[in-house]
Amino acid sequence: xxxxxxxxxxxxxxxxxxxxxxxxxxxxxxxxxxxxxxxxxxxxxxxxxxxxxxxxxxxxxxxxxxxxxxxxxxxxxxxxxxxxxxxxxxxxxxxxxxxxxxxxxxxxxxxxxxxxxxxxxxxxxxxxxxxxxxxxxxxxxxxxxxxxxxxxxxxxxxxxxxxxxxxxxxxxxxxxxxxxxxxxxxxxxxxxxxxxxxxxxxxxxxxxxxxxxxxxxxxxxxxxxxxxxxxxxxxxxxxxxxxxxxxxxxxxxxxxxxxxxxxxxxxxxxxxxxxxxxxxxxxxxxxxxxxxxxxxxxxxxxxxxxxxxxxxxxxxxxxxxxxxxxxxxxxxxxxxxxxxxxxxxxxxxxxxxxxxxxxxx
Amino acid sequence: xxxxxxxxxxxxxxxxxxxxxxxxxxxxxxxxxxxxxxxxxxxxxxxxxxxxxxxxxxxxxxxxxxxxxxxxxxxxxxxxxxxxxxxxxxxxxxxxxxxxxxxxxxxxxxxxxxxxxxxxxxxxxxxxxxxxxxxxxxxxxxxxxxxxxxxxxxxxxxxxxxxxxxxxxxxxxxxxxxxxxxxxxxxxxxxxxxxxxxxxxxxxxxxxxxxxxxxxxxxxxxxxxx
Numbered sequence: 070x071x072x073x074x075x076x077x078x079x080x081x082x083x084x085x086x087x088x089x090x091x092x093x094x095x096x097x098x099x100x101x102x103x104x105x106x107x108x109x110x111x112x113x114x115x116x117x118x119x120x121x122x123x124x125x126x127x128x129x130x131x132x133x134x135x136x137x138x139x140x141x142x143x144x145x146x147x148x149x150x151x152x153x154x155x156x157x158x159x160x161x162x163x164x165x166x167x168x169x170x171x172x173x174x175x176x177x178x179x180x181x182x183x184x185x186x187x188x189x190x191x192x193x194x195x196x197x198x199x200x201x202x203x204x205x206x207x208x209x210x211x212x213x214x215x216x217x218x219x220x221x222x223x224x225x226x227x228x229x230x231x232x233x234x235x236x237x238x239x240x241x242x243x244x245x246x247x248x249x250x251x252x253x254x255x256x257x258x259x260x261x262x263x264x265x266x267x268x269x270x271x272x273x274x275x276x277x278x279x280x281x282x283x284x285x286x287x288x289x290x291x292x293x294x295x296x297x298x299x300x301x302x303x304x305x306x307x308x309x310x311x312x313x314x315x316x317x318x319x320x321x322x323x324x325x326x327x328x329x330x331x332x333x334x335x336x337x338x339x340x341x342x343x344x345x346x347x348x349x350x351x352x353x354x355x356x357x358x359x360x361x362x363x364x365x366x367x368x369x370x371x372x373x374x375x376x377x378x379x380x381x382x383x384x385x386x387x388x389x390x391x392x393x394x395x396x397x398x399x400x401x402x403x404x405x406x407x408x409x410x411x412x413x414x415x416x417x418x419x420x421x422x423x424x425x426x427x428x429x430x
Numbered sequence: 431x432x433x434x435x436x437x438x439x440x441x442x443x444x445x446x447x448x449x450x451x452x453x454x455x456x457x458x459x460x461x462x463x464x465x466x467x468x469x470x471x472x473x474x475x476x477x478x479x480x481x482x483x484x485x486x487x488x489x490x491x492x493x494x495x496x497x498x499x500x501x502x503x504x505x506x507x508x509x510x511x512x513x514x515x516x517x518x519x520x521x522x523x524x525x526x527x528x529x530x531x532x533x534x535x536x537x538x539x540x541x542x543x544x545x546x547x548x549x550x551x552x553x554x555x556x557x558x559x560x561x562x563x564x565x566x567x568x569x570x571x572x573x574x575x576x577x578x579x580x581x582x583x584x585x586x587x588x589x590x591x592x593x594x595x596x597x598x599x600x601x602x603x604x605x606x607x608x609x610x611x612x613x614x615x616x617x618x619x620x621x622x623x624x625x626x627x628x629x630x631x632x633x634x635x636x637x638x639x640x641x642x643x644x645x646x647x648x649x650x651x652x653x654x655x656x
Contacts (some may be wrong), residue, residue: 143561151553157554159572169558223557
C-alpha cells in the first residue's frame, strides 16, 4: 500500500474524519460519494492544501503529515488536477506544459519517465502548443492541465472531478484519454467523482465517502457486485465479471472473452487479445437451462453452480450463480413459478443462457 | 524664464519619491500577501491600521513621527546610539515619513490584486514543484503586474504631492530636505510668484505625463491579459 494515513479536519460545522485508510500503489482509485460527503476536502488534505489538518499521512516511506509537521507541497512530487483547468493565463499552452517539467528537471538528474513528446501525443496537444490558453475550449484546457501535471513527473496523480466542468460532448471526447492514463501510467491515480459511470469505466478500487468519513475501500468488482452498492442504488440487479479477450471475430462483429473456463461472445471491443475487460450482465438477461441446447439463437451458454437464492419481490427470485472458480457471482432473475417448477436449489449445476452482455470499457 | 529659479527642490522630491516607492514595493509585498491571506477581526484591524494615513491629518502623523524618531524619541535615540546621524531633518527621515504616509496607496492595490488572484494559481504552482520564492516570481508577480503598476504609481504620485508630514519631520533645508511642494509654498509666502509658477507648471506637466504613460501601459497590459 502506497498511501496511508488517518487524519481529521474541522471546518465550521463540517468534520472530516478518515479513520485508518490505505490506498493501493497502482491503478486508479476512485473517491466516490454524494456532494457534501467530503471528497474534495479529503483529497485537499491529502495533498497538503489544508493547513488545519491533524493526523498522519505517509506516502511510501515519506512522511507527508506527522506530529503537526507538514511536508511542503512542492517537495511531495504529487500531481493535482483541479475541477477547473486553472491554467496560468500569462503563459501559452507550451509554457504551461513545461512549467512543471522545468522544475522537475532541475531537482533531479534521473531521466524522466514522462517525456514532452509523449504527453503531447497522448493528449493530442500538438496543434495547441502555441495557442493562448484563454482561446481553448473547456476540454482542451483540461487536457493541457492534465499534461502539465504529468510532465511534472509526479509519483502520484490526484484528480478532483476533472470532468465536472465539461459538457457531455467534451466528456465523451476526453474519457479515452483517462483510460489511457490509467493503463499506461505506472503511478497510483486518485480520482474524485460522483458519477457511477466514471467509476465503472475507470476505477480499479473505490473509496466510498459518506458524511465526512470513509465508509469503505474495496476493489471495483467487489463494489459493483455488492448488494445495495451506492454505485447504483436504483438500477436493476446485474453482475460485473472480469474477462480476458481471447478471440476477435471481426467478420461477425464479435469478440470472444474468457470467463473462468467458459467462453463468452460480446459485440466487438477495441481491446487486443490478452487484455482484460469488465462485462456487465443484467440479471434479467440470464435464463437457466438444464443442458446446453443443440440449436439456439443465444450464443452464450455458461456452465454454472447455484450458490444461493433470494426472493426480491412477490413473483421473482434472484439466483446467485458461480461460473467455474470466478470470484464474482453471476446473477439471474427468474420467476418464482420457474424456480418451483424447475426445483432450483443450492449446489445444482445448470447452464446459464446469456441473451446480452455489455462491456464497460 | 528658468533663470533664477532653484530647481533643486524638484530633484529632492524625485529622490524621496523614488526611494519611497522602491521601499514600499519591496516591503509592501510581504505585508500585502499576509493581509490578503488573514481573515476575520485580525484582518479588519490590520487593514484599518494600514489605512490610517488616509484619514489622519498629515500633521498628526508627522507629530508622532517626530516624537518617535526625533533624537529624544525611542527609535531616534536608539538610532543615535548606533552611531548614525539623526533621522529628523534628513533624507532618511523624509523617506521614513513618506513610507508611512503613502503606505495605503501601495498596500491596497497589491492586497486587492492578491485577493483577486486567489490561492488556486499558487496551489497549482506548488504541486508543479515550485517553492515559495519561485512561485512569487513565476506566477504571482506576472499575474498581478497591473496591480504593481498601480501601486507604484499611486505611491510615487502621493509622495510627490506630500507636504504636511515632510514639513513636520524634515523641516525645510534647501538642497537637503526642501521638496518642491514646500518650496512652492515658500515662494508664495515670499510673494515670488514667478518662481512658484515655474515649479508648479513643471510639477503639473510632469504629473500629467507620468500618469498618461502609466494609463496607456496599463491599458495595453489589460488587452494582452484579456
